Amino acid sequence: MKEIMLGNEGVARGVFEAGATVVASYPGTPSTEITETIAKHNEIYSEWAPNEKVAMEVVIGASIAGARSFTAMKHVGLNVCADPLFTVSYTGINGGLVIAVADDPGMHSSQNEQDSRHYAMSAKIPMLEPSDSQEAKDFTKLAYELSEKYDVPFMLRLHTRVSHSRSLVDVGERTEVPLKEYKKDINKYVMMPGMARKRHVVVEERQAALQELAEQTELNYIEMNDTKIGIICSGICYQYAKEALPNASFLKLGMIYPLPAKKIAEFAKKVDKLYVIEELDPFIETFVKAQGIEVTGKDLFSVMGEYSVEMIAKAISGTNIETLDVKFEEELPPRPPVLCPGCPHRGLFYVLKKLKLTVTGDIGCYTLGALSPLDSIDACVCMGASIGMSLGMEKARGKDYARKLVAVIGDSTFIHSGITGLIDVVYNKGTSTVIILDNSITGMTGHQHNPSTGFTIKNEPTKQVDLVQLCKAIGVERVRVVDPFDVVETEKVIKEEVAADEPSVIIAQRPCALLKSVRYTGKVTVNQDKCTKCKMCMRIGCPAIAWKDGKIMIDHTQCNGCGLCLNVCKFGAMEKVGE
C-alpha cells in the first residue's frame, strides 16, 4: 500500500520494518519527527535522551547487547556525539546500528550550515543519502543489513527538503529480528591503546571492503541518456537536476561515503562534459578531482544555501526563465519569527533589557529575545554555551563586569549541556548569574519532554529533575525561583543576584503558553481614557499589541489573555474582558 509521508516518517518506517528495538535521540530540526514517529510503536523502546552524546551511547550499548538500534539528530547534534562516533567506528557493532543526521542547507532552523559528510570520512563510517521518502525508508532498512554484514554503524544523511517533504511510500510489514548473542570480547569492545591499535587495522581492512561495496552496490547507478552532459549527484540535488536536465546522463550516488572511484571513472569516460551538483562543500568534487578526472562543480555553484531546479538549469544549460516584474514602490517589511503571544520568556527579556545587562544567550525559542524590541541577547553560539561564555567574559573583564552580566538558558538546554558549565562557574570561583528559563517543555523543536518535565517520550510519568536541588548540589548557594510575568519581583531578584559576589541561579518558571495544560482566559482591551500613550507595553514585543492611528490597540485574534501587559502598564489602562 502506498502512503504519502514525510521523509522523516519514511526513515521511521524503515527503522520499524527493519525490526529495530532500541531508539534514543535528542530532538533537533529537521530530524525530530523521526523519533516522534517511532515512539508511536510499542514494539520499540524509544527515549528522548538528555543530549546527542548520551543518545549515541545508549544505542551503542544496545547494539553491543545485540539489538538493532537507532539514533537521529540534526547536523550540529553530530558535533555533540562526535566522541563516541569516532570510536564506535573502531569497536564496530553487534546488532545493526543506524545513525541518521539531518543537514540544513539554507539554515531554515539552524545556527550553521555544516556538511556532515565530512564526519563520515573522518570517522571512517559509511554513509547513505536518500533523495525522497521512499528511498528514506528503503535505505534505512538496507543500512541495517549492511551494518551487520560489515560490522560497522551506517550513517544516513538527510536534508531539510528530504526530511520535511512528503511523497509516496510503499509500506511493508515489520520483521521481528531476534537479539544477537552477546559475548564478552574486550578486544572488540574495550578501546584501550593495545586493543585499539589492533582495531584500527580492522577499520582499514573494512574501508577496503566498503570501497568495493561502493563500486558494486545498486545504490550507486548510472542512467545513460544524451552523452553531452554527465551529472554526478546524490540526495535532493538528484531530484533538482533530473528535472532541470531531463536529457542528461546521471551517476546517482545513494552511497556517498566511501565514494566509488571506478564507477566515477567509468561514467566520466562515457560523457563529454562532467559536472558534480552538490549543495554545501565540494565533497564529491574534491574526490573526483583527486582521481585526476576533469569536472566542473563549485565554479558554477555556491557552497552556501540551497539549490533549485531553475538555478541548475540556468547554470548548466543557460536557460533563463521569464519572471514576473514584481518590484514594488513601497518597501516590503520582513516578517521575522516572534515569541508567541503568552510566551513566558517575554517577561524576562523585558526586564533584562530594562536593566541594560550583558546577556550571553543560548539556543531555543528564547534566542528570539535577541530581536527587536526585546534586543537583550549579546551572544549565541551553540547549545549550553551561554554559561561558559559568561564565565569567560567575567574572567576576561573582571568581577565588576559580572555585576551586569547574566547567562540565559532553557530547561532542556540546561540539561543538555548547561550543567557542566555551571559546575565550571562554581569550581573556578565565578560570580555571574545564570537564569534558567523553565517553561516545562522543549519548546523550539515542537514540545518534547525532557528530564526536567517529569514525563517520558510516551507521556508516562517519571522522576523529574529538581532544578533547585541540582544547582544546590553543584554548590550554588543562591538559587531563586521567580515567575517571569511578575516583572516587579523578577527585576528585584535579578538586581540582587547580579550584585551578589558569588554564583547564583534564578529559575524563571512559567509553562509554555502552547501547552494544553495552560489555559489563559479572556482578552485584554485598552481603556483609552487611562492610556497615557507612554508605549511601555510595546516594549514587551507582543504581536497582539500595536500602535495604530495614534492609539495602542489590541488585536483580539492574537491576544490570548495571558495578562503580561497588565503587569507592565503603570496606569492600569490594560483591562481584561470576557473572563
Next chain:
Amino acid sequence: MAITSIMIVGVGGQGTLLASKILGNVAVSQGYDVKLSEVHGMAQRGGSVVTYVRYGDKVYSPIIAPAGADIVLAFEELEASRWANFCKKDGTLIVNTQRIDPMPVVTGAKNYPLKTMNELVEKQIKLIPVDALALAKQAGTVKAVNVVLIGVLAKSSNIPKEVWIESIKNTVPERFLEMNMKAFELGYNV
C-alpha cells in the same frame, strides 16, 4: 500530464499546513505522483511560512523556485506581495486580503505597504482577491478562512469539485461539516 505547482504562503499559525495537506490528499486520490514540502521549526513562530505542493505523472523536485508556480495561494496580503515573483508569467495569484502586521510594523519601525495589490493589478497579473475572513464569518466561523481559500483554489485547479468536497468531508469533524461546506461553496463561487 505536465506538473502542476502550487505554493501556499501565509503567516505561521494561519493553518497553511492543513490546506496543503488537503490539496496533497486530493492529488493523491487522483492517482498522481505528489510531493509536498513544508517548513518546520524556527520559521513557524509567527514568521513567513511557505509550503509547496506539486503533482503530475512524475514529480522530482519538492520545491518551487521563482516563476515556477501555476498558482500562489496567499493567506495574507503582505505575504502575497512577498512571494508574487514565484508565480509563473501566466500563473494565478489568489490573495486573502486580510492584513497581519509583522513585528517591524507593530513596533512602528516599518509601514505596512498598502498599494501593492493595485500595482499587481496594473501589471496585469492574474489576481483573485478574496476577503476570506468576511466569507468565513458569513459561513458561521472565522476559523473557516482556510476552507474558503480551498474553495477558491478548487475553482482554479484542474481537479473536479466533487473530489475536493470528498476530501473535506474526510478531514473535518461531522459537527462542523455544514459550516465548512458553506465556506467551501462561498470560496468556490468567488
